[in-house]
Amino acid sequence: YALAYARELEPVYDAVFVDEAQDLPPIFLRLCFKLLKDPGRLVYAYDELQSLRGVSLPSPEEIFGKNEDGSPKVRFDDTGHPAPRRDIMLSKCYRNSKPVLATAFALGFGIYRKPSHGTGTGLVQMFDRAPIWEDIGYRVRDGALRDGSAVTLDRTEDTSPGFLEDHSDPDDLIRFITFRNADEQTDWLTEAIAENLNKDELRHDDIMVINPDPISTRLNVEPVRSRLKEMGIRSHLAGVDTDPNTFFRPGKASVTLTGIHRAKGNEAGMVYIINAQDCHSAVRNLASVRIGLFTAITRSKAWVRVLGFGESMAMLKAEYEKLKARRFELQFTYPTSEQREQLRLIHKDRTTADLKRFRNRDRHLDDLLYELESGEVQIEDLDGETIARIRNVLME
Incomplete structure (x- = not known):
């Protein structure tokens, strides 16, 4: 890193403001901090739920380091002195x-996802600190926010003002x-866009179409x-047809x-999410895939249409x-620390070697199924223990 080799950094700025910090490496924030004049101010905003890198932002103590006496250069906890809040949720x-x-x-989060064989829960991720749910605007309607406890959460009129719901039915909003x-x-989407423009009085820039897989x-x-071109409707692919x-x-x-990465930081009145079936399950990091869907849905200022096809889309709709x-x-049982660690292991990012191994397994399984279906191999040719193990896994 350039920061590690720089002999001397001259302070340049009185204040630095950073948005979408969850998508930036911590070293960038450290560089911004180094470039501040005394007493400079660094304000960085971030949303862990929109981190498409699958990595959490470290604490300020980790990001900005320590003084010579070992004390943190930056800390957000209560210092005991009256001062403006430094960590604002x-x-x-x-x-x-x-x-x-x-x-x-x-x-x-996979709140209502069908429980998986490995974890016994449909959850794909969860906050380590349960009180974060209340920090971000949810209240406990029933149960308790603690490990192993059933809990029901909802949003209040204060944290989710009802101005949209006051004039639109939920079935219209999403x-x-x-x-x-x-x-x-494609047929349905393009007809819907034409209706938005010709009947619903939406402008072209009121509409965003997101494909979750970049x-x-x-x-x-x-x-x-x-x-759309055949229908006389102009369109562009953000970042490809534009700078x-x-x-x-x-x-x-x-x-x-747009793809999901380009969509971040933008918003539109009507958001169409296409090929959403790709967000139901994944060999690689399912948590990141689901966060991509979270990000896509929250680009909408009013209406969302989630589109897809096949069995995976049907399960997502369910x-x-x-x-x-x-x-x-939101009704679920809060996972224990052991279960949360298990979720991280199961839904972590997969390496290239992992993906290659999975593809090889799929190919071998396809070959076996073909031979069984064609009669080249009889079920009796497999040993009883293997058949029993396959049956047990499928039944579970």
Whole structure:
């Protein structure tokens, strides 16, 4: 790092403000701190729930280091002296309605996800400190926020003002729609966008289309763009058809299509999330995949349409239906510290070697299934212990 080799850094700024700090390496914040004039002020805002790197931001003691006497250069805890608050948790959400925000949390954490064989819970991640739920605007309706306890959480009128819900039904604010294939999804999406523009009086820059998987975005949005072009509707892929710093096209009537990384930090009245089936399950870090879905949903200032196809989309929609049936309350058993560690191990990022090994296993399993189906191998050819183990795993 340049900071480690710099002999002397000359203070330059009176104040530095950093947004989306969860996506920046800690060394960047340390550099900003070093460049402050005395008594400088560094303000950094971050949201752990939108960290697409799967890494939490370290404590200020870790980020900024220690003085020669061993005391932290920066600390946010109570010093005992009257002073402005230094660590501020924002509990009130003005952008998202309660149904939209609760949906983002429920799917992002896997609150109503079908329990997995390995953990006995559908959760894919959880805060280590239970009180954080109250810090970010939830209240305990029933149970208790402690390890191993059943708890029911909801948002209050104070933390989720009802101005959107006052004029719109939840079924209008957020909808999950399952299609048979990608073509049906494209047909429905483009017709919906045309209706937004021609009947609903939305502007082009009121609409955002998000593909959750950044790797496949360019390929997956091409059919949508082609269909929109045939309908006389201009569109652009953010960061590809525009320079890196341009998301919407001010002054031009163009619908924005984007991957999840480009979507961060932006918002729109109507958000369409396509190919959401990719967010139901994953070989690699499922926690990061679900956080991507959380981030996509919370880009909306009003309406969200979550689109996808296949069985995975149907299961994702089933999670939403459970939340909706519970009036957008979050009901779950708070995992113990051991269970939280297990979640981190199971849903951690996978290495290239891990992914290669999984693909090899899939290929061998496909070969075995083909041989069984074709009759080349009979079930009797497998030893009894192997058959029993397979049966036990599938039954569980």
